[in-house]
Amino acid sequence: MTDMLTPVLTDNWDAERSWTLDSYQEQGGYRALDKALAQSQDSIIEQVKDSGLRGRGGAGFPTGMKWSFIPQDNPKPKYLVVNADESEPGTCKDIPLMMASPHTLIEGVIISSYAIRANHAFIYVRGEVIHVVRRLQRAVQEAYLAGHLGKDIHGSGYDLDLVIHAGAGAYICGEETALLDSLEGRRGQPRLRPPFPAVAGLYASPTVINNVESIASVPSIIDRGADWFSSLGTEKSKGFVIYSLSGHVKKPGQYEAPLGITLRQLLDLGGGMREGSELKFWTPGGSSTPLLTAEHLDMPLDYEAVGAAGSMLGTRALQIFDQTTCVVRAVLRWTEFYKHESCGKCTPCREGTWWLVQALTRLENGHGSEDDLELLLDQCDNILGRAFCALGDGATSPITSSIQYFREEYLAHLTHGGCPFDPARSTAWAEQEVTS
Known part of the structure; x- marks a missing residue:
């Protein structure tokens, strides 16, 4: 089974002190940077386009295409912002990557910034993971001392400054425009679009915002070639x-x-x-x-x-x-999270997530009737597509899908007067636990 694995981003995670510059360079680190600086910026963008790399943060938008949206005739400075505000429940890929091999991300930042002609880049990290912030800060310091960051990188004439910014721990800041507001020192709330960040992003200047894994994948594309990268994956989902x-x-x-x-x-x-x-x-x-x-x-x-x-x-x-998990209880816990993390800017999300929690709590406790399921679906329908950002849509997804697949389990809560998975409320479930 292990032949199905493709260790590229994770290839050096088991190396001794893999997070240090010496260890990373022993594995061929910053070799791709030299190759990139020897090419034109447009050539790098075309390679990323040809590779088929799509955003690894959730939406799957083509990365090279996003870079090409930056208007180069705009006299304002260009910025690269890395979204490292990993906070989606269940997601744990960017934080291990930054802990095990921060220089993979930093090399990707330098190449990507060079491609879009940016001289300032930011990595926005979730504030609670202070150990990640410290590791990135040390890695950036190493990169500056080695000449990979700063003035005249590798004698190319290209300058880049990289800042590690710790957020204050808000799920909404994973939304790219809310992240920009937070980065500028304001409360993190989504912006109305257009204008899009590529035209008016950070400090009202052209900005590219990419996920950690997207940027960390760039060095391997430059080092091994777009054809190699696109040979992996499926026809439309490459890499x-x-x-x-x-x-x-x-x-x-x-x-x-x-x-x-x-x-x-x-x-x-x-x-x-x-x-x-x-x-x-x-x-x-x-x-x-x-x-x-x-x-x-x-x-x-x-x-x-x-x-x-x-x-x-x-x-x-x-x-x-x-089979031991109550789907209603799991969905309720997720919905409580989204209610808590709603920024409150728009009514469908601010009010809608609160009402979703109320309806789910009643159902989870076995109160109400089957009509409450239709009420719950109606609430989801009034939130979906009407919220200011994707948080509202995301809050409805586990609810509608769980009712689609597990409607009978919702009804069982009403029949049992509560969760049938709770031994105190269900003799049958208690007996099943004993026999298993």
Whole structure:
């Protein structure tokens, strides 16, 4: 099974002191930077386009195309901003990458900034992960001392300053325009678009905002070639990605593999389900993506196949839940998170997520009737597509999908007067626990 893995971003994670500059350069680090600086900026953008690299932060927008949107005739400075505000429940790929090999990201930042002709770059890190902030700061210091950052990088005449910025810990700042507001010192709230960040982003200047994994993938493309990168993955979803496997599995962790691998294959790599566990439902891209079930075990995990199944690949946070999990309770916990993290700027999200929690709480406690399910779906319908940003849409996804696949379980809560998975409320469930 291990031949399905593609260690590129994770290749040096097991090296001794992999986070240091010496260790990274022993593995060929900053070789791609020399290749990039010997080329024109437009050539690098074309290589990234040809590679088929798509944004690894959730939306899957083509990275090279996003770079090409920067208007080079604009006299204002250009900026590169790396979104390292990893906070989607279940997602754990960017933080391990920055901890194990921060120079992979820094080299990607330098090459990407050079490509879009930016002389200032920022890495916006979630404030709670102070250990990551410190590791990045030390890696940036090493890069400056070695001449990889600063003035006249590698004698090329290109200058770049890189700032590590710690956010204050708001989920909404993972939304790119809210991130920009936070970076500018304001409260993190989404901006109305247009204008888009490529035209008026940070400090009202042309700005590219990319996810950590997107930028970290750039050095390998420049070093090994666009054809090599595009040979991995599927026809429309190119390259390799890091899948975060968590939940009721024997070996949770990060698994780097080409796009198009199936959940069944990933579960095999992870040692399978825990003893006595049977797959009940799972998320393909974090809690804001519609749930899927065991019938989707052999579906290719790429943007097209997951979309055709009615969900989103998102951040590839594969949360695995077995038969002991109450889907209503799980969805309620996620919805409480989105209610808490709503920035409050728009009415559909601010008020809608509050009402969703109220309706789900009643159902989880076994109160109400089957009509409350229709009320819940109606609430979701009034939020979907009407919120200022994707937070509102994401809050509805686990609710509508869970009712689609597990309507009977919602009704069972009403029948039992509460959660049928609670032994205190269900004799049948208690007996099942004893016999198992």
